Amino acid sequence: MSLIIDNLTVKLYTNFKKKEFFNVADSVSFSIQNGEIISVVGESGSGKSFLGLSLMRLNPPYISEISSGSILISDTDGFEKIDIVKLKENQLSDVRGRLISMIFQDPNVSLNPVIKIGDQIIEAILAHKKMKKKDASDVAIHYLELMRIDGKARFNSYPHELSGGMRQRVMIAMAMVLEPVVLVADEPTTALDVKTSLQVLALIEKMRFEKNVSVLFITHDLSIARNISDKTIVFYAGQIMEYGTTEDIINSPLHPYSISLTKSVPALSKDYAPRERLFVIPGSLSQSDFKSEKCRFYNRCFKRSKDCLNEIPLLKLSSERFARCVNIQ
Amino acid sequence: MNTGKKPEVLNINKLSKYYLSYGSLFNFKRNIIKAVDNVSFKVYKGDIFSIVGETGCGKSTLSKLILGLTNRTSGEIFYKGNILNYNLKKLNLRKKIQIVFQDPYSSLNPKKKIYKIVSLPAIKNKIIKKKDALQYSMQMLKNVGLDEDYVFKFPHELSGGQRQRISIARSLSVNPELLVLDEPVSALDVSVSAQILNLLLDLHEKNNLTYVFITHDLRLVRHMADTVCVMYGGKIMEISPVDKFFDGPLHPYSKVLLESILAYGPKNILQFADAGNININNININAGTGKNRRGCVYYNLCSRRMDKCINNEPDLKENGDVQVNCFFP
Numbered sequence: 214m215s216l217i218i219d220n221l222t223v224k225l226y227t228n229f230k231k232k233e234f235f236n237v238a239d240s241v242s243f244s245i246q247n248g249e250i251i252s253v254v255g256e257s258g259s260g261k262s263f264l265g266l267s268l269m270r271l272n273p274p275y276i277s278e279i280s281s282g283s284i285l286i287s288d289t290d291g292f293e294k295i296d297i298v299k300l301k302e303n304q305l306s307d308v309r310g311r312l313i314s315m316i317f318q319d320p321n322v323s324l325n326p327v328i329k330i331g332d333q334i335i336e337a338i339l340a341h342k343k344m345k346k347k348d349a350s351d352v353a354i355h356y357l358e359l360m361r362i363d364g365k366a367r368f369n370s371y372p373h374e375l376s377g378g379m380r381q382r383v384m385i386a387m388a389m390v391l392e393p394v395v396l397v398a399d400e401p402t403t404a405l406d407v408k409t410s411l412q413v414l415a416l417i418e419k420m421r422f423e424k425n426v427s428v429l430f431i432t433h434d435l436s437i438a439r440n441i442s443d444k445t446i447v448f449y450a451g452q453i454m455e456y457g458t459t460e461d462i463i464n465s466p467l468h469p470y471s472i473s474l475t476k477s478v479p480a481l482s483k484d485y486a487p488r489e490r491l492f493v494i495p496g497s498l499s500q501s502d503f504k505s506e507k508c509r510f511y512n513r514c515f516k517r518s519k520d521c522l523n524e525i526p527l528l529k530l531s532s533e534r535f536a537r538c539v540n541i542q
Numbered sequence: 543m544n545t546g547k548k549p550e551v552l553n554i555n556k557l558s559k560y561y562l563s564y565g566s567l568f569n570f571k572r573n574i575i576k577a578v579d580n581v582s583f584k585v586y587k588g589d590i591f592s593i594v595g596e597t598g599c600g601k602s603t604l605s606k607l608i609l610g611l612t613n614r615t616s617g618e619i620f621y622k623g624n625i626l627n628y629n630l631k632k633l634n635l636r637k638k639i640q641i642v643f644q645d646p647y648s649s650l651n652p653k654k655k656i657y658k659i660v661s662l663p664a665i666k667n668k669i670i671k672k673k674d675a676l677q678y679s680m681q682m683l684k685n686v687g688l689d690e691d692y693v694f695k696f697p698h699e700l701s702g703g704q705r706q707r708i709s710i711a712r713s714l715s716v717n718p719e720l721l722v723l724d725e726p727v728s729a730l731d732v733s734v735s736a737q738i739l740n741l742l743l744d745l746h747e748k749n750n751l752t753y754v755f756i757t758h759d760l761r762l763v764r765h766m767a768d769t770v771c772v773m774y775g776g777k778i779m780e781i782s783p784v785d786k787f788f789d790g791p792l793h794p795y796s797k798v799l800l801e802s803i804l805a806y807g808p809k810n811i812l813q814f815a816d817a818g819n820i821n822i823n824n825i826n827i828n829a830g831t832g833k834n835r836r837g838c839v840y841y842n843l844c845s846r847r848m849d850k851c852i853n854n855e856p857d858l859k860e861n862g863d864v865q866v867n868c869f870f871p
Contacts, residue, residue: 257731308670324839377597406597407758411802436761436803477736479765487765487768487784488743 221282320380320494380410535539557617592767646705703734775839
């Protein structure tokens with residue numbers, strides 16, 4: 214186990230003075246093994262990006278805080294065990310990058326436009342290791358080449374000289390350069406083209422095999438989750454709605470929300486006749502859903518009944534399958 | 543499809559658009575970028591004609607040319623037999639051809655209320671008088687499935703899906719015959735995009751519209767379109783009816799595109815990791831900087847390339863109802 218998240222609850226204040234808040238992540242618990250890819254799927258606004266940020270304690274200060282739970286991260290040898298929640302602010306920079314690192318959604322914004330990409334990668338190495346600058350640049354070039362970028366030629370280029378796919382690959386190189394245990398990928402392919410996004414996915418997969426990194430892959434595209442991940446978490450309004458192996462979730466979803474999600478994608482399989490109207494989840498996700506005492510999907514659910522009016526725990530169906538619904542046979 | 547019987551709406555004949563690029567301010571050598579190069583196709587009434595291709599293949603330039611937003615270098619566009627000329631008041635083409643843009647966040651004026659945004663094209667084209675604007679925009683909003691109260695709101699008060707509905711309502715306010723959809727759902731969430739697609743299909747049936755549907759998502763093409771047109775490097779690679787295209791495309795590039803969809807089937811992603819090796823060296827081919835380019839545009843990436851393809855340029859050849867731009871289909 215490289216990452217164990219237990220009962221993680223993150224508060225987001227809507228009004229700090231009056232102490233009004235809601236939980237963007239509500240008692241989330243799961244664990245990732247070494248070399249495993251877990252994807253988190255859900256609509257935008259369901260709090261999945263916030264979950265990714267909280268794992269690195271990058272959640273915005275003052276308006277949000279981790280109120281309970283633990284994020285236990287351990288070395289590949291099991292030699293070092295750290296609870297990220299308990300770390301102080303000045304200890305965090307030691308963990309970020311070395312044990313856990315992140316790829317952000319938009320590569321156009323997440324690179325510094327006035328610093329050469331080589332220098333940006335070296336900065337991460339030199340912050341953690343005592344190394345000569347020349348050795349560090351060799352490491353950086355090696356990682357750029359792993360990412361299929363001509364390292365020596367591109368080392369001195371600025372971000373604007375690269376295409377979107379290359380920038381995202383530089384981001385992955387930057388995240389992987391210290392060989393972290395866990396990689397959080399927050400929609401790394403949404404801003405990219407079909408073919409380049411495939412390549413980025415393939416390189417993440419390659420890192421998993423070669424460097425044995427565990428990946429938390431946040432996405433809203435079920436077909437990406439289907440192809441890349443071993444397990445899938447269906448996330449809605451700050452709660453895990455369903456959790457299981459990806460194959461089970463895509464082929465036989467149990468929770469009404471997962472069923473609706475899989476239905477609303479015009480798949481290449483011939484589920485839909487041409488021009489047949491697609492399935493639409495009625496309504497939209499609102500902030501009040503995060504606070505509701507009922508099942509959080511109650512207002513939009515097609516299976517709702519009287520039993521749904523109470524808070525529903527995450528039910529264990531089998532050793533690897535959990536769902537938060539009472540109407541499952 | 544008995545496309546032969548339908549009247550043709552748009553007839554594009556050997557259309558080209560070249561851009562000049564300067565290496566630097568003092569470099570007088572000019573590169574010609576062929577964004578759209580010798581493109582011809584026909585769109586028939588009531589069809590959904592989809593243009594597919596990766597970023598930089600010229601599909602957006604083509605949509606700009608159809609709308610008269612840029613000047614063409616050579617070639618002709620005919621709209622119902624007349625040469626497309628937006629300056630001729632007699633034809634009043636702005637009333638007949640409209641566009642829905644990709645990003646609903648940047649295509650609406652943030653300073654104006656919704657009813658002004660929706661009714662302005664109709665007032666300018668003298669379909670309604672200014673005093674009827676409110677009434678008219680309420681009716682337009684009803685058509686796209688929005689509440690009438692929204693007329694007094696500002697764009698920032700609406701969600702992405704609602705904004706996209708507004709921009710569809712704006713385009714429909716002049717009762718166009720041809721609607722160019724430039725990636726209308728790629729900026730939207732899964733369930734919201736399902737709603738918008740349903741709306742577009744409903745409007746297509748109800749108003750007997752013709753769509754030029756520009757996208758990079760082949761899943762949507764299979765669901766919606768009649769005809770697929772694959773573009774690469776400013777050229778058309780293949781035009782074929784949807785059924786035939788998905789049964790087995792003839793052009794090697796179309797095959798690559800079709801394989802790169804992450805459909806609901808297990809697929810070995812790792813095979814795409816090497817896609818980059820070629821891409822890095824030939825990054826310019828996408829944009830089509832054509833100095834030594836006498837042969838086929840797709841030569842460097844092609845799986846079926848022969849010596850003949852280096853120096854000879856294939857033409858779009860008719861092969862039944864499929865048109866392929868390849869010597870060895």
